Amino acid sequence: MSDILLKVEGLRTSFKTSDGKVNAVDDISFNVRKGKVLGIVGESGCGKSVTSLSVMRLIPKPNGFIEGGKIIFSDKDLLKISEREMRSLRGNDIAMIFQEPMTALNPVFTIGDQIGEVLELHENLRGEQKTEKCIELLELVGIPRPEKVIKEYPHQLSGGMRQRVMIAMALSCNPKLLIADEPTTALDVTIQAQVLELMNKLTDELETSVMFITHDLGVIAEMANDVIVMYAGKIVEEGDVVSIFKNPQHPYTIGLLESRPDRVDKNQRLTCIPGMVPSPFDMPKGCAFAPRCSKCMDICNEKMPELIEVKPGQKARCWLHSKGGHKE
Amino acid sequence: MRYIIRRLLIMIPVLIGISVIIFTLINGMPGNPYSHMMDPNISAEDKENMLESIGYYDSMAVKYFKWVGRALKGDLGFSIRYKEPVTDVLARRIGNTLMLSVFSFILSALIAIPIGIISSTKQYSVFDYVVTIFAFIGLSIPAFFLALLMVKFLAFDLKLFPISGMQTIGRGYTGIVQLIDILHHMALPLIVLTLISLASLVRYTRSAMLEVLKQDYIRTARAKGLSEKVVIYKHALRNAMIPVITILSMSLGYLFSGAILTETVFVWPGMGTLVYQATLNRDYPLVIAGTMLFSVTILLANLFADIMYAVVDPRIRYD
Numbered sequence: 001m002s003d004i005l006l007k008v009e010g011l012r013t014s015f016k017t018s019d020g021k022v023n024a025v026d027d028i029s030f031n032v033r034k035g036k037v038l039g040i041v042g043e044s045g046c047g048k049s050v051t052s053l054s055v056m057r058l059i060p061k062p063n064g065f066i067e068g069g070k071i072i073f074s075d076k077d078l079l080k081i082s083e084r085e086m087r088s089l090r091g092n093d094i095a096m097i098f099q100e101p102m103t104a105l106n107p108v109f110t111i112g113d114q115i116g117e118v119l120e121l122h123e124n125l126r127g128e129q130k131t132e133k134c135i136e137l138l139e140l141v142g143i144p145r146p147e148k149v150i151k152e153y154p155h156q157l158s159g160g161m162r163q164r165v166m167i168a169m170a171l172s173c174n175p176k177l178l179i180a181d182e183p184t185t186a187l188d189v190t191i192q193a194q195v196l197e198l199m200n201k202l203t204d205e206l207e208t209s210v211m212f213i214t215h216d217l218g219v220i221a222e223m224a225n226d227v228i229v230m231y232a233g234k235i236v237e238e239g240d241v242v243s244i245f246k247n248p249q250h251p252y253t254i255g256l257l258e259s260r261p262d263r264v265d266k267n268q269r270l271t272c273i274p275g276m277v278p279s280p281f282d283m284p285k286g287c288a289f290a291p292r293c294s295k296c297m298d299i300c301n302e303k304m305p306e307l308i309e310v311k312p313g314q315k316a317r318c319w320l321h322s323k324g325g326h327k328e
Numbered sequence: 329m330r331y332i333i334r335r336l337l338i339m340i341p342v343l344i345g346i347s348v349i350i351f352t353l354i355n356g357m358p359g360n361p362y363s364h365m366m367d368p369n370i371s372a373e374d375k376e377n378m379l380e381s382i383g384y385y386d387s388m389a390v391k392y393f394k395w396v397g398r399a400l401k402g403d404l405g406f407s408i409r410y411k412e413p414v415t416d417v418l419a420r421r422i423g424n425t426l427m428l429s430v431f432s433f434i435l436s437a438l439i440a441i442p443i444g445i446i447s448s449t450k451q452y453s454v455f456d457y458v459v460t461i462f463a464f465i466g467l468s469i470p471a472f473f474l475a476l477l478m479v480k481f482l483a484f485d486l487k488l489f490p491i492s493g494m495q496t497i498g499r500g501y502t503g504i505v506q507l508i509d510i511l512h513h514m515a516l517p518l519i520v521l522t523l524i525s526l527a528s529l530v531r532y533t534r535s536a537m538l539e540v541l542k543q544d545y546i547r548t549a550r551a552k553g554l555s556e557k558v559v560i561y562k563h564a565l566r567n568a569m570i571p572v573i574t575i576l577s578m579s580l581g582y583l584f585s586g587a588i589l590t591e592t593v594f595v596w597p598g599m600g601t602l603v604y605q606a607t608l609n610r611d612y613p614l615v616i617a618g619t620m621l622f623s624v625t626i627l628l629a630n631l632f633a634d635i636m637y638a639v640v641d642p643r644i645r646y647d
Binding site: 098103121166 | 547549550552554555566567
């Protein structure tokens with residue numbers, strides 16, 4: 001228990017829309033271990049980002065709200081503390097990196113202002129000290145001529161540089177937990193590799209736990225210790241990274257692994273999972289993945305299976321592995 | 329700096345174009361304005377001679393160049409109606425209009441921007457709905473009608489303010505008393521002008537803020553642990569002000585032209601009524617000078633808006 005930094009239990013986050021309420025995240029539980037990286041994988045719209053924003057308590061108001069569950073971070077339930085306490089954690093103990101480096105920085109303030117703001121708020125640094133620390137942080141993330149960059153505006157930097165600035169900002173107060181929401185999706189492949197390497201190195205050095213959200217399994221293989229696979233707001237499979245890759249249990253995970261482009265030889269067609277993620281207004285009655293599943297059985301269309309332990313340390317939500325699934 | 333000089337140089341051909349259009353249009357109006365100035369008892373022949381001598385029968389081009397030549401020397405002609413140089417007439421009126429327009433400009437900006445911000449941060453709240461309803465009323469009600477309503481209720485029924493004019497006639501107030509008297513007269517036109525520009529400015533501020541609050545960097549600011557106050561008044565406001573400042577600086581151009589309808593209703597002796605009357609009286613020199621003055625101020629205001637744009641938005645560089 002003591003090696004667990006973040007424990008999420010039964011989290012449900014919903015959005016009010018003009019067509020009714022939508023459960024974007026539906027009863028999710030997971031742990032982030034101290035100093036380890038938890039990867040969250042899934043297609044777009046499966047609730048990955050909502051999960052991470054829920055942990056930050058930054059679900060867009062007034063339409064989004066957390067309906068239930070517990071988010072326990074260092075023995076505190078983040079859903080019970082005041083907004084003020086939550087603010088003192090954000091950017092300090094829990095930091096976040098976003099998907100779009102192009103728009104995640106405020107265009108009208110200099111880089112130095114934007115990093116300095118965090119230092120001023122949480123570390124109480126002012127003036128000279130603040131500037132020095134800013135330069136130090138920029139150096140840490142490998143930005144050339146940092147003394148100049150702190151006076152520059154975001155539009156003067158490339159996407160990769162901006163994402164480095166975001167990382168510098170996120171790590172400025174040595175957070176215990178770093179939430180990275182598709183940090184490399186918007187970057188060129190070569191820059192992606194550099195940024196991932198940088199994140200790996202820094203989080204190792206600082207012993208930061210990471211919640212790494214991505215749809216890129218290659219990135220997960222490189223970064224994560226533990227993996228959860230999400231589909232339509234639910235966890236469909238979880239386990240350590242080796243078991244997930246070597247021995248996937250859920251047909252969705254298998255499908256994701258098979259549709260990676262690097263598996264394909266020349267002249268061979270790319271495999272893919274047919275169909276699309278179901279609309280939240282039109283969820284199948286049984287397993288949400290059933291309509292797309294190649295191993296779909298009768299029961300799959302009727303009842304949602306439970307997430308059960310298939311092997312020690314590996315769980316899956318599939319009738320293939322549940323009792324009752326093999327009845328017929 | 330280089331950019332400003334270049335923009336000022338570009339203004340020259342634009343001004344020439346504007347002056348040609350204004351000059352020909354106004355001189356092309358039918359009717360002879362000078363007939364008022366002449367003794368109706370002189371012979372037709374003398375009349376012709378006099379018109380000939382002041383250049384009435386010159387071609388449009390010759391008239392234009394004569395006018396430009398004089399205008400460059402600061403002589404904008406002689407007002408037919410007021411029987412004195414146009415520059416003197418304008419100088420007397422411009423202060424009155426500026427007093428009214430500058431006050432209403434400042435007041436509406438000071439009131440509208442905070443209301444717009446609060447309205448956007450509390451979107452769909454009761455406050456927001458009330459503001460939106462009033463803004464729509466303000467946008468759709470014609471200025472002269474609002475002015476008449478004010479006159480009816482505040483001036484006529486409640487007798488809180490004088491009905492029209494700029495000073496109490498025949499009292500000969502001086503010093504502080506005169507100032508208070510003028511402010512008292514100014515109140516109603518000021519309220520009308522402010523309410524009218526308030527409405528659109530509130531809407532602009534609100535929509536600019538709503539747009540900015542959706543941006544990723546606002547989420548980043550929140551994720552840093554900044555308080556909602558800092559997020560809104562530092563991170564969001566600075567960005568939202570970019571379009572608002574542009575609109576504000578462009579409306580500076582209208583400070584000189586005055587609001588014709590409002591000035592007319594309240595018989596405020598400003599530029600709006602002056603040029604309107606001059607047009608009715610075929611006081612060509614005055615109309616041309618007044619219209620040119622409006623064009624110049626609007627051009628300058630546009631330039632100012634572009635400069636302000638670069639000042640508040642670091643992404644914009646003119647060079």
